[in-house]
Amino acid sequence: MNCEILSVGTELLLGEIANLDAQIISQGLSEQGIDVFYHTVVGDNPERLKKALDTARQRAGIIITTGGLGPTADDLTKETIAAAFGRRLVMDPVQQKRLHERMGARMTPNNEKQAVLPEGCTVLENDWGTAPGCAFEAQGCHVIMLPGPPRECEPMFRYRALPYLESLREGVIRSRYVKIFGMGESEMESRLSYLMNTLKNPTAAPYAKEGECLVRVTAKAADEKQALALCEPVVQEVCSVLGDVVYGVDVQSLEQVVVEGLRSRGLHVAVAESCTGGLIARRITDIPGASEVFGCGLVTYSNEMKNKLLGVSNETLAQFGAVSKETALEMARGVRRVSGADVGVGVTGIAGPGGGSAEKPVGLFYAAVSFEGGEQVIERLRRNATRERTRLYASSCALDLVRRAVLL
Amino acid sequence: MNCEILSVGTELLLGEIANLDAQIISQGLSEQGIDVFYHTVVGDNPERLKKALDTARQRAGIIITTGGLGPTADDLTKETIAAAFGRRLVMDPVQQKRLHERMGARMTPNNEKQAVLPEGCTVLENDWGTAPGCAFEAQGCHVIMLPGPPRECEPMFRYRALPYLESLREGVIRSRYVKIFGMGESEMESRLSYLMNTLKNPTAAPYAKEGECLVRVTAKAADEKQALALCEPVVQEVCSVLGDVVYGVDVQSLEQVVVEGLRSRGLHVAVAESCTGGLIARRITDIPGASEVFGCGLVTYSNEMKNKLLGVSNETLAQFGAVSKETALEMARGVRRVSGADVGVGVTGIAGPGGGSAEKPVGLFYAAVSFEGGEQVIERLRRNATRERTRLYASSCALDLVRRAVLL
Numbered sequence: 062m063n064c065e066i067l068s069v070g071t072e073l074l075l076g077e078i079a080n081l082d083a084q085i086i087s088q089g090l091s092e093q094g095i096d097v098f099y100h101t102v103v104g105d106n107p108e109r110l111k112k113a114l115d116t117a118r119q120r121a122g123i124i125i126t127t128g129g130l131g132p133t134a135d136d137l138t139k140e141t142i143a144a145a146f147g148r149r150l151v152m153d154p155v156q157q158k159r160l161h162e163r164m165g166a167r168m169t170p171n172n173e174k175q176a177v178l179p180e181g182c183t184v185l186e187n188d189w190g191t192a193p194g195c196a197f198e199a200q201g202c203h204v205i206m207l208p209g210p211p212r213e214c215e216p217m218f219r220y221r222a223l224p225y226l227e228s229l230r231e232g233v234i235r236s237r238y239v240k241i242f243g244m245g246e247s248e249m250e251s252r253l254s255y256l257m258n259t260l261k262n263p264t265a266a267p268y269a270k271e272g273e274c275l276v277r278v279t280a281k282a283a284d285e286k287q288a289l290a291l292c293e294p295v296v297q298e299v300c301s302v303l304g305d306v307v308y309g310v311d312v313q314s315l316e317q318v319v320v321e322g323l324r325s326r327g328l329h330v331a332v333a334e335s336c337t338g339g340l341i342a343r344r345i346t347d348i349p350g351a352s353e354v355f356g357c358g359l360v361t362y363s364n365e366m367k368n369k370l371l372g373v374s375n376e377t378l379a380q381f382g383a384v385s386k387e388t389a390l391e392m393a394r395g396v397r398r399v400s401g402a403d404v405g406v407g408v409t410g411i412a413g414p415g416g417g418s419a420e421k422p423v424g425l426f427y428a429a430v431s432f433e434g435g436e437q438v439i440e441r442l443r444r445n446a447t448r449e450r451t452r453l454y455a456s457s458c459a460l461d462l463v464r465r466a467v468l469l
Numbered sequence: 470m471n472c473e474i475l476s477v478g479t480e481l482l483l484g485e486i487a488n489l490d491a492q493i494i495s496q497g498l499s500e501q502g503i504d505v506f507y508h509t510v511v512g513d514n515p516e517r518l519k520k521a522l523d524t525a526r527q528r529a530g531i532i533i534t535t536g537g538l539g540p541t542a543d544d545l546t547k548e549t550i551a552a553a554f555g556r557r558l559v560m561d562p563v564q565q566k567r568l569h570e571r572m573g574a575r576m577t578p579n580n581e582k583q584a585v586l587p588e589g590c591t592v593l594e595n596d597w598g599t600a601p602g603c604a605f606e607a608q609g610c611h612v613i614m615l616p617g618p619p620r621e622c623e624p625m626f627r628y629r630a631l632p633y634l635e636s637l638r639e640g641v642i643r644s645r646y647v648k649i650f651g652m653g654e655s656e657m658e659s660r661l662s663y664l665m666n667t668l669k670n671p672t673a674a675p676y677a678k679e680g681e682c683l684v685r686v687t688a689k690a691a692d693e694k695q696a697l698a699l700c701e702p703v704v705q706e707v708c709s710v711l712g713d714v715v716y717g718v719d720v721q722s723l724e725q726v727v728v729e730g731l732r733s734r735g736l737h738v739a740v741a742e743s744c745t746g747g748l749i750a751r752r753i754t755d756i757p758g759a760s761e762v763f764g765c766g767l768v769t770y771s772n773e774m775k776n777k778l779l780g781v782s783n784e785t786l787a788q789f790g791a792v793s794k795e796t797a798l799e800m801a802r803g804v805r806r807v808s809g810a811d812v813g814v815g816v817t818g819i820a821g822p823g824g825g826s827a828e829k830p831v832g833l834f835y836a837a838v839s840f841e842g843g844e845q846v847i848e849r850l851r852r853n854a855t856r857e858r859t860r861l862y863a864s865s866c867a868l869d870l871v872r873r874a875v876l877l
Contacts, residue, residue: 074505076495077676079487083510087484097482098517102491102508109506116524268485332768338754339747342768346746349822349856351770357778358768360740360750366765366808370778400774414757448757 062203063096065121067113069129069138070209071104082127082207082214089218092236092279093226095123105135114145118202125222128209130192132171138206139179139195146199148179156184156193163191185221189213196225203229232281235288237311239276239299242461244306246274252302256295263291265299272454273315308464315460316344322468323354323404330463331356331402333371333392335383336410336426338362340456356402361392371395371407382421384409386438389427393438397431404467405431408459412448424451428459430466437466470611471504473529475521477537477546478617479512490535490615490622497626500644500687501634503531513543522553526610533630536617538600540579546614547587547603554607556587564592564601571599593629597621604633611637640689643696645719647684647707650869652714654682660710664703671700673707680862681723716872723868724752730876731762731812738871739764739810741779741800743791744818744834746770748864764810769800779803779815790829792817794846797835801846805839812875813839816867820856832859836867838874845874 066083073080083100090097098120103113110129117124129138143150156176161168175192178184185194185205190213196205205225207217227233241249246269250257253276257265263280276299280291300307309318323330332341342358345351359370364383367373373391381387389407397405410426417423424446429438441458443451474491481488491508498505506528511521518537525532537546551558564584569576583600586592593602593613598621604613613633615625635641649657654677658665661684665673671688684707688699708715717726731738740749750766753759767778772791775781781799789795797815805813818834825831832854837846849866851859 073492073508074495075499076492076497079489079492080508081487084481084484084487087482089484091483098512098514099521100481100488100508100510104506106506112528113507120520334747334750338759338763339742339750339766339768342742342747343751346768346770347857351746352824355746355768355770357770357774358747358766359778360747360754360763360766360768362754362760362763362765370765370767370807399778416760449755 062122063098063120064090064123064125065117066097066100067117067124067126068100068102068209069105069110069126070102071106071135073102073128074104081211082209085211085215086125086127086207086218086222089223092277093223093234094279094281095226105129105137107137107141110137110141111145114142118200122201123203123205123226125205125207125218127207127214130175130194130206130208132169132174132191136174139177142204142206143179146179146197146202146204148181148197148199150177151180152176153178153184153193156186159186159193160191183225185217185225187213187217187221189216194221196222232283233285233288234279234281235285235292236277236279237289237292237296239278239296239303239307240309240312240315241274241276241303241306242272242308242315242457244274244303249274249276249303253299256298256302260295263295265295272450272457305465305469308461314344315457315464317348319460319463319468320345320348320351320354322464324350326467328404328467329354329356329400329402330404330406331396331400332358332459333396333405333407334358334360335362335367335392335408336412337408337452337456337459338412340452341406341408341459344456344460356400357396359396359399367392367395370399372398384411384421384425384427386427386429386440389429390431390436390438393429393431393436403432404463406459406463407431408455410451410455412451412455414448426451426455426458428455428462430459430462432466434466437462470530471506471528472498472531472533473525474505474508475525475532475534476508476510476617477513477518477534478510479514479543481510481536482512489619490617493619493623494533494535494615494626494630497631500685501631501642502687502689503634513537513545515545515549518545518549519553522550526608530609531611531613531634533613533615533626535615535622538583538602538614538616540577540582540599544582547585550612550614551587554587554605554610554612556589556605556607558585559588560584561586561592561601564594567594567601568599591633593625593633595621595625597624602629604630640691641693641696642687642689643693643700644685644687645697645700645704647686647704647711647715648717648720648723649682649684649711649714650680650716650723650865652682652711657682657684657711661707664706664710668703671703673703680858680865713873713877716869722752723865723872725756727868727871727876728753728756728759728762730872732758734875736812736875737762737764737808737810738812738814739804739808740766740867741804741813741815742766742768743770743775743800743816744820745816745860745864745867746820748860749814749816749867752864752868764808765804767804767807775800778807780806792819792829792833792835794835794837794848797837798839798844798846801837801839801844811840812871814867814871815839816863818859818863820859820863822856834859834863834866836863836870838867838870840874842874845870
């Protein structure tokens with residue numbers, strides 16, 4: 062059974078927002094092995110919505126709509142779809158009560174509209190906003206309606222729509238994610254091709270994103286426990302084949318792994334940044350509770366500041382330059398010293414677009430780490446990368462250095 | 470004449486990427502007064518692409534496709550569309566030569582396919598990648614094909630597709646953008662409603678985004694010069710009505726205005742951050758050439774680092790707390806002193822989700838600026854905002870403080 066995602070909202074057609082809902086839902090359906098053949102976006106216009114719905118019904122067994130469930134006169138998804146499938150709309154007293162509790166004094170007569178739902182539908186309770194979703198089957202087609210704002214749509218899809226879809230079939234599909242930094246996608250694929258090409262259940266598939274890559278291991282089984290048990294040996298094998306380029310399984314991000322690893326060991330990190338300009342500090346402090354592990358961050362662009370704040374020697378700067386292994390190391394040592402942190406990180410480089418030379422081209426950077434057990438420094442060159450991508454990659458290299466130095 | 474955007478790519482249906490192309494193109498068409506009634510996404514599948522194309526032809530006078538112009542066997546947009554409109558595909562010798570020049574030794578026989586174009590089409594040269602786009606009219610429908618990667622699609626749309634669309638009609642449409650920080654959208658709208666509700670050419674329309682808002686002034690005229698001349702008095706009036714909450718006209722961002730303003734005055738700025746965790750430094754150093762104005766950035770989470778690196782007094786920290794006007798001011802003064810910069814900025818607050826109290830709730834922050842002419846500090850509270858949004862808003866407030874302190 063294939064699915065079409067039908068997103069409703071004039072703001073999408075005006076380009077005010079990107080269709081992130083369709084991306085989130087597509088990812089989730091792909092993991093469940095449900096094919097998506099079309100996305101359609103239509104404005105808050107009942108005639109065109111009706112036409113788009115008629116087209117979708119002819120080619121999809123599941124239609125997931127996003128948007129148009131709100132309280133205003135523009136919000137017409139439920140009305141249009143219920144009419145198209147010959148369903149009456151009725152007030153749901155449970156949802157009406159929930160709405161009143163949630164909105165309190167802000168409740169207006171308009172808002173009641175959100176508790177009006179197609180007769181006999183499965184109500185998808187919304188714990189992340191005011192408009193409930195709903196699902197029903199009619200004329201051989203499953204229709205699931207979700208609210209539009211991504212902060213509501215994402216959890217509504219994950220915790221409401223996916224269980225509904227699972228209830229339609231036998232068994233469950235579960236995925237696990239092996240996250241990798243420091244190995245290219247093609248090398249990873251060639252090392253794992255013997256697995257990827259032969260496995261049937263679970264399957265193993267590679268993905269690349271923003272300088273990182275990952276392997277998704279997906280199994281189908283009668284229940285969640287059995288599905289995860291099928292995945293487990295493959296996850297173990299992927300980790301064992303790839304070794305320490307694997308930074309985590311089922312983890313959010315490199316910075317999360319670093320922050321949690323430092324926290325569990327009671328260590329503090331301090332960061333001295335040049336070309337990354339605060340990005341490493343920002344990524345670490347993006348993680349709630351980072352204050353327990355983050356000593357301080359210093360962003361020093363000029364030689365003067367590198368010398369004055371971090372104690373990088375003027376001789377080093379003169380002899381090797383601000384973009385050098387030596388300067389990166391002295392930055393790492395310096396920030397560790399001034400902060401008293403257990404781990405010091407230093408990054409210096411040329412993010413571009415200007416400032417490059419034949420000897421030290423745009424995209425060149427050095428990252429160093431200094432800790433009780435020793436110190437390390439790496440050199441990397443990203444040719445033809447934008448300023449943004451070079452900075453992002455350099456910040457990831459620095460975080461990975463910390464992981465390798467003190468968390469392995 | 471209305472337009473449909475038809476995006477081709479299985480990666481979109483798998484949720485690997487969001488459909489940013491459709492957003493970019495929709496924005497641009499909206500500025501040109503061209504209605505978009507539908508977006509459709511279809512995979513790299515010629516049958517379904519053909520069906521989607523047939524549906525689009527029935528309801529749109531302009532079809533803009535994105536994706537599927539590359540060298541691989543998957544890339545079938547040109548082949549499918551040319552067949553549907555009864556056009557032959559022929560090798561374009563100019564594009565073939567360009568490809569060879571661009572690819573050099575990396576050129577393979579597959580790559581030649583990118584120079585094969587529908588007979589008699591307008592070629593849209595691609596200066597940002599290898600696959601040229603094309604445009605033609607057939608059976609009352611204009612078809613424009615653009616490459617899929619957003620870094621190619623965006624300039625191809627702006628510099629190739631838009632001029633093609635302009636050539637189809639009389640006159641041009643031009644927009645100017647008045648950017649605003651520090652006034653809510655509803656207040657802005659009520660102050661400008663007399664203009665927005667009465668103007669016909671140019672028009673003035675409000676937009677809100679990420680804590681900022683803007684007014685778009687759009688005029689239609691015989692040529693660009695006349696269109697801009699029509700906009701000018703309205704832009705002036707908007708600026709005069711709104712006053713100093715306007716941070717720029719036709720500018721990229723607040724950080725760009727701050728960096729360029731400081732550069733033109735020969736001033737340096739240094740930043741001390743707590744809750745924003747390096748975000749202000751990152752935003753400043755996002756701007757190429759920021760090194761000319763950026764002294765340094767210090768990210769100090771703990772009281773100890775605030776005292777040791779910035780000289781915030783232990784008495785201030787004990788009496789008023791780390792999140793206080795007094796601490797923000799001492800951070801601004803301290804970072805100015807240690808860096809020798811002309812302008813010092815200090816930000817401290819509670820980004821959440823933890824760390825709040827009844828007296829100092831999550832979302833509370835202080836931003837201070839210290840400069841030769843004096844100092845200023847503000848208090849703001851964003852209730853119910855996420856950690857990410859609070860940090861972004863606090864960083865914008867700090868940048869705006871710098872603008873108001875030294876650039877007005």
